[in-house]
Amino acid sequence: MQSIQQTFRVDYSYKVFFTRSLFNPSNPEFRNYLASQVTQGLTKKLLFILDDGVAKAHPALTTAITAYLQQIEGFKIAGDVILVPGGEACKNDQELFYSLIDQIDGQGIDRHSFVVAIGGGAVLDLVGMVAAVSHRGVRHIRIPTTVLSQNDSGVGVKNGVNYRGKKNFLGTFAPPAAVFNDAEFLTTLEERDWRSGISEAVKVALIKDAAFFEWLEANAQALVKNDLPVMQELVYRCAALHMAHIGGSGDPFESGSSRPLDFGHWSAHKLEQLTDFTLRHGEAVSIGIAVDSVYSSLLGWIDAAAAERIVRLLINLQLPVYHSLLDTQNGVSSAVIKGLQEFREHLGGRLTICLLKAIGQGAEVHVIDEVLLNKAIAHLKVNYESI
């Protein structure tokens, strides 16, 4: 019997830019980036897809984009800026997905063109998937507009849409061509969106960086008071930790089951689904962090004071730390707990959950003790339900 071994590597590289008012004519960032992508003799197309919530909050944006692009050689906007509804619902909408594929087709977007998505994490996920499967992958630029997408999902390598109610059942790993984090978009966020994005920063601090956790404690007041420079620092530090993990983990496309960045996420995903996404992702993650932190303390991995300190930070950030859907019902574990099995399947094979060895240090387990978990939930209910 003969065989041939195939082996190759692929290099991936992209930059995340931190800026403000990206399409202000005096801001050179986007122009400079495009200049680095020019090919002599070619006019490359840019297909803009914009979250309609962002368009409403920034009514001059479409005009600004068109004006900004007019000055740039070697590029042109393909058609009109396309508006899509924002929020998780856009990832459930198969018709919308194919209407965007039709735009790629109709506008003649090829593998040297760029699809530019401006919006929250859901829109970026949707458009990223559209770009990743069209012509086996067209380049896409992400312009995240929420705290959550600027510090976490938008700077990473995943995309996805939901299928039959299952979050991100369809998706790929497809690094963006570039990411532009524009702080201006943060100024028009609803309170809930401003705050809920902070939970991913708490998460990454807890598993990676104790000093960042302390910084979050020291700056919690400024954050809830909408201090933009403090938020910009948070976004930068959180994005840097997130990206360092992806680039340095040795498994950027998650071929194994280890996903420390999913700390606090197993229950969060299920809570989002069970609340029909009325709970924001970041709010669900905050609850998930609280649960897994208290569980870590009941396991004896961190002391009770550390768990209390974590929960207290979340509360100071005005984030939720408990949800009644977590409760046992007549002594039977809740549907959230039962969601562990689904999470195992999504990971593949072996349950792998990140817990805390210390503030700033995650560690994995492969078994969750349901009795202890319900105890952690009861602890949160008794102490924090009324907050």
Add this chain to the structure above:
Amino acid sequence: MQSIQQTFRVDYSYKVFFTRSLFNPSNPEFRNYLASQVTQGLTKKLLFILDDGVAKAHPALTTAITAYLQQIEGFKIAGDVILVPGGEACKNDQELFYSLIDQIDGQGIDRHSFVVAIGGGAVLDLVGMVAAVSHRGVRHIRIPTTVLSQNDSGVGVKNGVNYRGKKNFLGTFAPPAAVFNDAEFLTTLEERDWRSGISEAVKVALIKDAAFFEWLEANAQALVKNDLPVMQELVYRCAALHMAHIGGSGDPFESGSSRPLDFGHWSAHKLEQLTDFTLRHGEAVSIGIAVDSVYSSLLGWIDAAAAERIVRLLINLQLPVYHSLLDTQNGVSSAVIKGLQEFREHLGGRLTICLLKAIGQGAEVHVIDEVLLNKAIAHLKVNYESI
């Protein structure tokens, strides 16, 4: 302005096995491969998807697969072997695509399970895409059953489905977990399928390996007489050249416009589409090779005798070298020629066509002279239409 540079590499590796009667209990290849994929304490699932044409030609196959798998620890078949219609039509069928996604969901296939596709290139393309986007990529094993898929598409890294009549408009680059080329499947191919797969061998010989071209000339008689050992050697050599190009090109996922393996393919894709896929891919490629070889000679890159030798080999292999759809109509270039523009878009940006500098040596051009191209077509019509 701040920025963060993300850089990482991903290593890809898979083996292509050449064997016969893969699911015969005495054949250890598949068993050995699975043994290398065991994870202690886990039972991994295998979801089999089978081309119904193959199932008809090998009625004992499904039973053989089930029996073979029963002996193997650490793995189990998920549900029944799923039958799908073979041929290009399966790539146009969005309902079929989602029914396979439903199987992934319903059978609880996770990122440690395997989707095993058995069939011709179209089925492998379809199933490869299904696997690539489910859970952001589940492992897939390819068992190609035609000459074409065993020596070319099945050993590579692409998948795809058609969209609104556009071939492979949706797809990804997703290396398989493993490929098993089982020569037994070649024994039941229709004459047309046996022969048409040979054109990819002629193609890769022409751009990469003059000695292989001479071997094809020497073995043309044996090949048309269905000599299986000779065909097995052809498949092995062609697959090896194809894989060496992908692994050694420095651009396995085709981020640039250079695609030497697409020699002869620009007109082939269009001919397939215009004939509603009644022309086999390999037949269309044979015509495309003839066109681009004669065009290369009219450009002065190869001499007329070399072009004649190439066309003669294709004819000796009982492959077509001309199609009336190529003809100018009242002095206007055919729709095939007009397909160059579409091919440019699919490539992205710049037209890049591989031609021949010599037998065994491809080289690229970025401009095609339409007058000369029509002259090449007229040459084929005058000399070979009646053959």
